[in-house]
Amino acid sequence: MTKFIESVIITFMPSDQAISFATLVRTRQDDICEALSSIDGTQFQLDDWERPGGGGGHTRILQSSSFEKAGVNTSEVFGPISEKETPMFSTLINKVDDTFQLTKKSHFYATGLSLVIHPKNPYVPTVHANYRYFECNNGLSTIWWMGGGADLTPYYINEDDITHFHRVHHDVCENFQPGSYANFKQACDRYFFLPHREETRGVGGIFFDYLCNDYTVQFNFISNISKAFIDAYMPIVEKQNDRTYTKEHREWQSIRRGRYAEFNLLYDRGTLFGLKTNGRIESILMSMPPKAEWQYNVVPTKGSPEDAMQQLLKNPKEWIH
Amino acid sequence: MTKFIESVIITFMPSDQAISFATLVRTRQDDICEALSSIDGTQFQLDDWERPGGGGGHTRILQSSSFEKAGVNTSEVFGPISEKETPMFSTLINKVDDTFQLTKKSHFYATGLSLVIHPKNPYVPTVHANYRYFECNNGLSTIWWMGGGADLTPYYINEDDITHFHRVHHDVCENFQPGSYANFKQACDRYFFLPHREETRGVGGIFFDYLCNDYTVQFNFISNISKAFIDAYMPIVEKQNDRTYTKEHREWQSIRRGRYAEFNLLYDRGTLFGLKTNGRIESILMSMPPKAEWQYNVVPTKGSPEDAMQQLLKNPKEWIH
Numbered sequence: 001m002t003k004f005i006e007s008v009i010i011t012f013m014p015s016d017q018a019i020s021f022a023t024l025v026r027t028r029q030d031d032i033c034e035a036l037s038s039i040d041g042t043q044f045q046l047d048d049w050e051r052p053g054g055g056g057g058h059t060r061i062l063q064s065s066s067f068e069k070a071g072v073n074t075s076e077v078f079g080p081i082s083e084k085e086t087p088m089f090s091t092l093i094n095k096v097d098d099t100f101q102l103t104k105k106s107h108f109y110a111t112g113l114s115l116v117i118h119p120k121n122p123y124v125p126t127v128h129a130n131y132r133y134f135e136c137n138n139g140l141s142t143i144w145w146m147g148g149g150a151d152l153t154p155y156y157i158n159e160d161d162i163t164h165f166h167r168v169h170h171d172v173c174e175n176f177q178p179g180s181y182a183n184f185k186q187a188c189d190r191y192f193f194l195p196h197r198e199e200t201r202g203v204g205g206i207f208f209d210y211l212c213n214d215y216t217v218q219f220n221f222i223s224n225i226s227k228a229f230i231d232a233y234m235p236i237v238e239k240q241n242d243r244t245y246t247k248e249h250r251e252w253q254s255i256r257r258g259r260y261a262e263f264n265l266l267y268d269r270g271t272l273f274g275l276k277t278n279g280r281i282e283s284i285l286m287s288m289p290p291k292a293e294w295q296y297n298v299v300p301t302k303g304s305p306e307d308a309m310q311q312l313l314k315n316p317k318e319w320i321h
Numbered sequence: 322m323t324k325f326i327e328s329v330i331i332t333f334m335p336s337d338q339a340i341s342f343a344t345l346v347r348t349r350q351d352d353i354c355e356a357l358s359s360i361d362g363t364q365f366q367l368d369d370w371e372r373p374g375g376g377g378g379h380t381r382i383l384q385s386s387s388f389e390k391a392g393v394n395t396s397e398v399f400g401p402i403s404e405k406e407t408p409m410f411s412t413l414i415n416k417v418d419d420t421f422q423l424t425k426k427s428h429f430y431a432t433g434l435s436l437v438i439h440p441k442n443p444y445v446p447t448v449h450a451n452y453r454y455f456e457c458n459n460g461l462s463t464i465w466w467m468g469g470g471a472d473l474t475p476y477y478i479n480e481d482d483i484t485h486f487h488r489v490h491h492d493v494c495e496n497f498q499p500g501s502y503a504n505f506k507q508a509c510d511r512y513f514f515l516p517h518r519e520e521t522r523g524v525g526g527i528f529f530d531y532l533c534n535d536y537t538v539q540f541n542f543i544s545n546i547s548k549a550f551i552d553a554y555m556p557i558v559e560k561q562n563d564r565t566y567t568k569e570h571r572e573w574q575s576i577r578r579g580r581y582a583e584f585n586l587l588y589d590r591g592t593l594f595g596l597k598t599n600g601r602i603e604s605i606l607m608s609m610p611p612k613a614e615w616q617y618n619v620v621p622t623k624g625s626p627e628d629a630m631q632q633l634l635k636n637p638k639e640w641i642h
Contacts, residue, residue: 265586
């Protein structure tokens, strides 16, 4: 055990790029936790953990009167790539560079922030965001990329709120690269889709991966977009958090959260990757809804707000014109 | 459309074996529904459906004061095997006979009973059972097999109840084939296992598949074991259904039902097969728990009944000596 850790320390050093990205996500984690805590004054529960193979994470969990379950986590994991893991990492890496060869000296490093906020009030949407950096050194050169996104899952439609969320993300994307919002928005609708339900998980947002051209430009983009998350989401919480709701609204929220659970366990790459690679279960499944419900053959009354929500998920629309 | 249906009728006839198995599962469905309804007098909701490609099903749903959600379904699906479906069916069929070749004239037929009962009272275990028959004709010959099983998922340990459930199944298995219970019990523990949690879904029962030696002997076994289901489960319901429970017991039940949902969506072959082959969503996901809960890092108090339950799932034991 000691010997193994020594060998990791000796043979592996994250790049300056990796270190600056890791610092960024820790800063954003603090800012986002502070913003969420300010809503009702409840503090996050801190849970730091170490990964036996190398690295660890900072899990932040909030359970308060406003947030039924919120997790804002960062992690930094690294280590040698074992022979068993080589095919999996190769598939991933070859999406960015199909000439990059993994060797016996290969090491990976991954860091990121991942958050899922499940509010109590059914008028406040659930939100998910993720900002991540990956690099791999094969003893000869380093390959790296960034990915991430943010998406909103309301239980009831409020067009202004949804447009606001998209608008904030749109503006940062267009500032980064004109035309990128449309691509990232489309990728988001495509990714957060449940084929068996023929519906999207929520009303989308942005989703991007394998950004690997210019570190500084992209770092600034991730820095801005992760900062903008607070501007995109918190005003919605502030606006809707005190709205009165009924037991029926909560029931609809639970039913929709069943679909959220279905997506995460059936399709979400991060979840399935984490479970397959013996990741830390509690951190991976932190994204699961606090409560979910499966009733037989739920069909909302035609013309009801619940029906409108469901129809919207079957026909994703454009929010920015 | 009409033409397609005609061609199915002309080229495909289920065998006598298939018809007698289908009749058996319909009879058992009626018997089991009647037994469950008798507990508090609530009748099952009937939902019959047709499969566009051929066949259909009889869904029976119960939501009552005793049963939060129970589904007892039979289905009979058949049709030509398309080119797209050939690899999937080949893999399945070759487990029984690796020389059997699918041709363009190949048709399949599958029938079975599938039930999942999620009671309200946390002292009454959830139960699942399934009895199924599959056959395929390639224009030259027919291949067929049977499979099934029954397994119990309690929230609190009652050793007498668990032993009773196993004992009833044991006796029918040993009557069918001495030594089979031990094999079927082991297969059950192996199948209903959540690797990421390192625990079984419940306390097991029996699980068997690809029985294809002697139709009459095996038909009698399935007939007896499906009949024995009522004797194995109903006395437990009758004994525990009126026990007093608290909100905390219900919460533990919800947490455990989260694990049940995880198993079904991450690992259950039937669920994943159904979703991949565009099966009827409501019938496939009928097995999902009525309500499930995911809290962060739940660790039952050492020595509590909840802790005992969790420990048992991590160390499956023998119930019949």
